[in-house]
Amino acid sequence: MSGTFVGIDVGGTNVKIGLFDAELKLLSKTSVTTDADMGPQVVIDKMARTVETLLTEAGLSLKDIVAVGIGTPGPAKYSEGIIIRSTNMPKFKNVPICRMLNEKLGAPIVFDNDANVACWGEYAVGAGKGVKDIVFFTLGTGIGGGIVSNGELVHGCDENGAELGHTIIYPDGRLCNCGQRGCAEAYASADSTARRATEALEAGAESSLSKVLDEKGRITSKDVYEHLASGDKLAKEITDGTAKALAITCINMLHATEPKRIVFAGGMIAAGEVLLDGIRRFFNEHVWTIKTESIEICFATLGEDAGIIGAAALAQYVKRRERGPR
């Protein structure tokens, strides 16, 4: 199968766009401001113009596009191609993004949420390559999730599945932004890791982090992992809490869709091997003893391009399966 695939990663601030060849090799990419406050038509026109510019620069034209993949934050009716609403793009309400983009570009549009798209990218060409079952977590402000089971993304009955940050690990535990108590996200996202450290300091815990809080007025998860490296006891406690919460979530997914590989992405993986080591340690401590598991826990490899690569890869997959656009 020859031809060009386009991957679009829509964020509240920037839209990233990449052109890929039939082997998913990146031909060129760019990033433009989203200008979400200008409303959907302006944003989508700009996306389409940017795609055309990239094509022209590459000596290609609209007719070379086989399919376009696009990822946005939810909630959306992905299979119907409609963004229901968006926290970061308040003017986007019930926007038929697939139809609008198709009118401009002509090619079929494949649409999914940003976490699923990044998950698919890792599955197709990144850290999940070579296996049929993966589970994917992004550790950022919240915790996003994705599941590939037997080579297919799990969407769920209303396309709200794989919200793995909202699986509960401590019933009646910390309040999560979603309204539940005890979600993994309430403990182990980058924001929750920083917040738990801040709360401990405010409650009087001794730590080298108090100087950071005093000077900067806030603490980030990056600060916590830096102070862990320099031997701070509170940082150890807090990051152990993060690792344990993620490990329990991994065990629960092992007993649900049984991934061969669990892939962590997102800003907090900058913490490095110490994060993975912690997750593996608590995983081994809490997982069942009746059989040895050969599950692999690792970092994503696609970095910041995961969104555009995943979108293009998903477009290619759906096209190959000849399902047509979702």
Add this chain to the structure above:
Amino acid sequence: MSGTFVGIDVGGTNVKIGLFDAELKLLSKTSVTTDADMGPQVVIDKMARTVETLLTEAGLSLKDIVAVGIGTPGPAKYSEGIIIRSTNMPKFKNVPICRMLNEKLGAPIVFDNDANVACWGEYAVGAGKGVKDIVFFTLGTGIGGGIVSNGELVHGCDENGAELGHTIIYPDGRLCNCGQRGCAEAYASADSTARRATEALEAGAESSLSKVLDEKGRITSKDVYEHLASGDKLAKEITDGTAKALAITCINMLHATEPKRIVFAGGMIAAGEVLLDGIRRFFNEHVWTIKTESIEICFATLGEDAGIIGAAALAQYVKRRERGPR
């Protein structure tokens, strides 16, 4: 598609066998003792003879069989047709049950674990009919699980997926038979429900159940639900614990594979609506508030025939998909 399907449900004590027509209508069924201590060849010969007897009685012969479905407890390599070992059938070690049965019956054999088979039965013709995504729990000695996602059973990378009784709901909680702490099974199986009541009585709790313990020497989950009905306070506490553990597990599966319907089966569902009401109450109390969920929580409808119906239905499905035997 015309022709006959056979469903076989292998338990440690009895083997149930059913003949079904192409619409999965039960033509006839029987139950024979497993005689597991006679070893695999004897057991499989007996299964085959029993199938032949049922066929003859129905005016049919081996050539009328389109496919045979069989469910056994794990662990097994289902896709390779091999029982690795069995707690209830100690002489069954690395038994190529599909090949051995195929040699006797000629027809293709479709093999899966007993919980997956029962789950598929409910999905195909029982409580899960009409939707594409279900989660299934059997509440017995342990808690078995099954997942149908987008119309397909979830097996996982090593065919050990959907062990939902071993998802952890209370990290560092009660010790489970599997070696983990805090599994759903350690709280909410029929056995664990009875055990928690017994432990409370032994610790001095006041309850009308103490008379049962004194007289019978043991308590069952049936006793606990009977005493709940007559207003016993301890029985309320214990059954609330069961319902809450199951509700948290349901919420976690909502955020994983997002079933439209969650189906409960197994001996403990004899407790009736009070069990479902409890699960729904804790589900609604603990589930997120950012959107309204339309998940249905209900009982299985196939009863004791779930194993043979599910096996026949799975055989039909696999045959229809022309994947050949698994």
